[in-house]
Amino acid sequence: MSIPKFTLSKQVRFCTLISLNCNPLCLLLNQNTKFSDIMKLIKISWRRNLKFLRLFKPDGTEVEEKDLINIKRGTTLYVELTNEDLKPNIIQQQYDIIxxxxxxGQGIVLLGKHKFTKESVALKIISLKTWLGQEIDGISQEQLILNALDHKNIVKLHQSYLTQNQREITMVLEYLNGGSLLNQANSKLSEADAKLYSKQIVDAIAYCHQNSIVHCDLKLENIMLTSPNSKEIKIIDFGVSSYVGQQKLPDSVVGTLSYLAPEVLSPSYKCIQPSQDVWAVGCIIYGLVFGKLPFDGANPSETYRNIIQCNYGIPKKSVSKDLIHLLSQIFVNPPKERANIFDIQNHSWFKEQPILFKLSFRNGRSSSVTKLNSYRQQQDEDQIILVSQRKNMYHRRSVTRQDKVLFFNKIK
Incomplete structure (x- = not known):
């Protein structure tokens, strides 16, 4: 029996196939190579009868047949072999679960290590049992959105698929082990460091909005450091993200109360708009600089009123004028008068080094783009409350598309 001819084309690429308990195998690829050709070669060289074949790059990304034409010379491909007719479970067959x-609300996230490449990944498993009555296309919107995004400050999606029985969606994501920005939001963080993190967030969200995508659940917990010793961040959890202008589900509120814009809490809010991300970005910047969130009250009702009235304070002794001006451009109701993400991206706070000055007031209130007056004296200016140290964790929870209640009526 002769080895299948892979060298008929002038554009031949030499690759290496590696599999468990098998010697490395040289593979010659051209533009006409199919999985069936590779399976024939494996049958001859490794003496294995196959019914199914999967190929992976060294970073754990799965290679489909249509991708073979783009494989570069010298690439190492890891092979998963099976005699089963059905596609094997990726969790059991391809990854060791750590x-x-x-x-x-959508599912669980596991730390996995690829059995061949030893690459660490985050495995997000969404069970369709929790999404009864919803279309699969709607449930899998997160993977569609992540596939459309390619930015250094947005988590990478390596692969995703629906299991054979259509009961689970598994997404293999880049693993980020530096912890969330929630751990950085305290009184010890300098304004310069807060600006460094904020700039990356703003750039990533500007990229999303440029591609007509709204995150819808931006918060400190959904922004991760890439590693413990790095200041590079990546935005995660696009599970409730939508496209600009997409209809909001009736009688539902998506997001986390402390970060929700006033219009999102209104029953008249019908379509997803970028303005809600801008408001959340302002809350994150505020949280990084001051160590607390701007509108948090003693209970959800007070938080709700603070958001609607744009009621926030400046609790530090000294901050830059540019920062105060930036916040005054963000915390504005109605949303049409609010700065957009590109205005924020070009704001002077990101252009200049922070110049600190002492404020002549203790606590403040703002209800428009220009008003920074009517400051209240409810707490000492030196008091910095750490984000999420309160025990009222109920208003920290993300509200998913499953909540079919009028959330704004519950918290009024």
């Missing part, structure tokens, strides 16, 4: 690293 531990659970997260859980939310």
């Amino acid at each position: 531990k659970k690293i997260g859980e939310g």
